[in-house]
Amino acid sequence: MALTREEVEHVALLSRLEFGEGEIERFTEQLNSILEHFTALQEADTSQISATTHVVPMLNVLRDDEARPSCTPDEALQNAPERSDDFFKVPRVVE
Amino acid sequence: MGLHSAMPDLHTLTAHAAHELLVTKAISARELLDAVYARIDAVDERVHSYVLLMREQADAVSARVDAKIAAGESIGPLEGIPLALKDILCTQGIPTTCCSRVLEGFVPPYDATVVRRLDDAGVVTVGKTNMDEFAMGSSTENSAFGPSRNPWDLARVPGGSSGGSASAIGADEALIALGTDTGGSIRQPAAYCGVVGMKPTYGRVSRYGLIAFASSLDQIGPITKDVRDAALLMNAIGGPDPCDSTCYPEPAPDFTEKLGRDITGMKIGVPREFFSQEGVQVDPGVAEAVHAALRVLEAQGAIVEECSLPNVRFSLPIYYIIAPAEASSNLARYDGVEFGYRAPGTRDIVSMMTDTRDAGFGMEVKRRIMLGTYALSSGYYDAYYLKASQVRTLIRQDFERAFAQYDVLVTPTAPTVAFPLGAKVDDPMQMYLNDICTIPINMAGVPSISVPCGYDQGLPVGLQFITAHWDETTLLQAAYAYEQATGWSRRAIDEIERVTMAG
Numbered sequence: 001m002a003l004t005r006e007e008v009e010h011v012a013l014l015s016r017l018e019f020g021e022g023e024i025e026r027f028t029e030q031l032n033s034i035l036e037h038f039t040a041l042q043e044a045d046t047s048q049i050s051a052t053t054h055v056v057p058m059l060n061v062l063r064d065d066e067a068r069p070s071c072t073p074d075e076a077l078q079n080a081p082e083r084s085d086d087f088f089k090v091p092r093v094v095e
Numbered sequence: 096m097g098l099h100s101a102m103p104d105l106h107t108l109t110a111h112a113a114h115e116l117l118v119t120k121a122i123s124a125r126e127l128l129d130a131v132y133a134r135i136d137a138v139d140e141r142v143h144s145y146v147l148l149m150r151e152q153a154d155a156v157s158a159r160v161d162a163k164i165a166a167g168e169s170i171g172p173l174e175g176i177p178l179a180l181k182d183i184l185c186t187q188g189i190p191t192t193c194c195s196r197v198l199e200g201f202v203p204p205y206d207a208t209v210v211r212r213l214d215d216a217g218v219v220t221v222g223k224t225n226m227d228e229f230a231m232g233s234s235t236e237n238s239a240f241g242p243s244r245n246p247w248d249l250a251r252v253p254g255g256s257s258g259g260s261a262s263a264i265g266a267d268e269a270l271i272a273l274g275t276d277t278g279g280s281i282r283q284p285a286a287y288c289g290v291v292g293m294k295p296t297y298g299r300v301s302r303y304g305l306i307a308f309a310s311s312l313d314q315i316g317p318i319t320k321d322v323r324d325a326a327l328l329m330n331a332i333g334g335p336d337p338c339d340s341t342c343y344p345e346p347a348p349d350f351t352e353k354l355g356r357d358i359t360g361m362k363i364g365v366p367r368e369f370f371s372q373e374g375v376q377v378d379p380g381v382a383e384a385v386h387a388a389l390r391v392l393e394a395q396g397a398i399v400e401e402c403s404l405p406n407v408r409f410s411l412p413i414y415y416i417i418a419p420a421e422a423s424s425n426l427a428r429y430d431g432v433e434f435g436y437r438a439p440g441t442r443d444i445v446s447m448m449t450d451t452r453d454a455g456f457g458m459e460v461k462r463r464i465m466l467g468t469y470a471l472s473s474g475y476y477d478a479y480y481l482k483a484s485q486v487r488t489l490i491r492q493d494f495e496r497a498f499a500q501y502d503v504l505v506t507p508t509a510p511t512v513a514f515p516l517g518a519k520v521d522d523p524m525q526m527y528l529n530d531i532c533t534i535p536i537n538m539a540g541v542p543s544i545s546v547p548c549g550y551d552q553g554l555p556v557g558l559q560f561i562t563a564h565w566d567e568t569t570l571l572q573a574a575y576a577y578e579q580a581t582g583w584s585r586r587a588i589d590e591i592e593r594v595t596m597a598g
Binding site: 003007008011012014015016017018019027030031033034037038040041044046049050051052053054055056058060061063071075076078079080081082088090091092093 | 200201202204296297298311337340341342343344373406408409411412413415416423430431432433434435436437441442443444445447448449450452453456461462464465466468469472479481482483484485486487488489491523524527538539540564
């Protein structure tokens with residue numbers, strides 16, 4: 001299933017990435033060459049096989065719900081490109 | 096060297112040799128650190144292992160160690176030992192970049208668990224090392240700071256993604272280092288630079304504060320000059336951590352426990368798929384070095400047999416589905432809102448995020464985000480991500496079957512020796528194929544280690560040992576037995592000297 005230029009543009013939008021004219025072409029070509037190698041997977045019979053999403057069978061680790069020190073607002077905001085009081089500031093989202 | 100005329104150059108020492116000299120007061124932690132910084136001053140302009148030096152902090156830690164020694168207190172095995180830290184591990188108050196523009200200006204508000212543990216062990220962190228952006232790459236050519244160089248030949252790559260940590264150890268710019276390994280990023284650069292690199296069992300070392308690439312594969316591990324140092328560094332960083340729910344809750348063993356034990360009767364399997372697969376052939380010189388190594392292991396009493404892991408041939412395609420899928424999700428957080436770089440002058444939120452990511456990420460990172468987003472997108476999820484996760488089960492089962500029969504598996508670490516800079520940057524698939532021997536191990540989550548096993552075309556070759564989940568002590572036992580029998584790890588210091596000091 002070869003990727004079309006339109007699909008690459010759609011995936012770029014989903015990924016919040018942007019590509020110039022020549023880049024889109026080059027990307028479509030490169031991604032298709034990579035996807036070609038994926039077709040080998042069709043040879044693997046997985047009809048009776050469950051998925052491995054995690055190699056070590058472990059359950060969630062839970063701790064008691066006790067209050068303990070955490071980041072202060074200033075620490076949490078120290079890396080913000082822009083802040084306003086105790087908030088991260090971004091361009092207007094709602095008109 | 097004046098008073099210490101019989102003393103080797105201090106920067107060339109292993110950690111355990113330096114420790115002996117520290118406890119007998121033959122040297123001070125200060126002298127050791129000065130020697131390492133002098134070495135960095137002399138060679139790093141050419142090798143480019145480091146992206147940040149931490150001289151002030153390092154001086155303070157080594158002074159504390161010297162004060163302890165002077166007061167007659169005992170010191171731990173890594174106390175006062177200079178270490179190079181991959182710049183993917185969060186250091187409180189010290190910039191952490193992942194060698195990406197998108198993390199420009201980011202100063203972590205907390206330490207990674209391993210960083211905290213190194214501090215507790217009195218290790219002296221010298222600086223932070225170069226890497227492929229977000230650990231995506233096999234050559235360090237994807238670093239926003241420019242590539243590192245191989246200390247054996249400056250026109251060649253050191254491997255990647257932990258290339259700076261491996262070149263730092265290869266060029267004696269630190270005694271020990273930490274790297275991270277998602278598909279071979281510790282072991283392949285270790286092989287290329289002629290040093291030791293170990294990826295522990297997934298879950299053995301806490302990932303808290305490790306900037307995520309592919310969360311089900313990432314693991315932190317040592318890059319060192321010999322196997323004993325790798326075991327000592329594992330002792331410092333391994334074990335349970337309440338901050339990482341994927342970290343194994345059982346206490347870690349003493350990783351030095353089996354070093355020096357006889358390997359008579361040890362059963363070693365040699366999976367043929369690691370030498371030859373459709374589309375990839377291990378270079379004859381590399382295969383020759385590995386076969387010679389197997390004869391050394393046999394001469395020590397190990398039983399060596401060929402075996403097969405048939406599903407390993409699917410490793411590369413499933414890696415390039417699973418890792419980008421996880422990465423596309425993990426890297427969604429770099430949107431210019433909470434930390435790092437934000438593109439200036441944008442009016443609405445979507446263009447702010449898009450412009451930030453466009454300027455902040457390099458080509459390989461964008462390629463993998465695209466690949467991963469596609470593999471997870473509606474209509475393709477079953478064909479790609481689900482299918483890959485099922486095939487991953489088959490690979491895991493192959494390893495389980497092999498370890499029911501063998502104590503250890505032995506393979507080449509990479510199909511070639513270090514390649515020239517620029518040789519593969521324009522062909523992503525050629526770059527990916529280089530990881531064919533290391534990726535299956537991350538897929539199964541088992542531990543493995545690369546140790547030097549000779550040369551091809553004058554460049555170091557890596558030998559990879561693999562054991563079952565949680566059996567790092569047998570892994571280290573086998574690697575140590577091989578290393579002690581051959582001495583490749585007592586490297587050609589003169590050759591490195593010739594290359595790295597040449598103007």
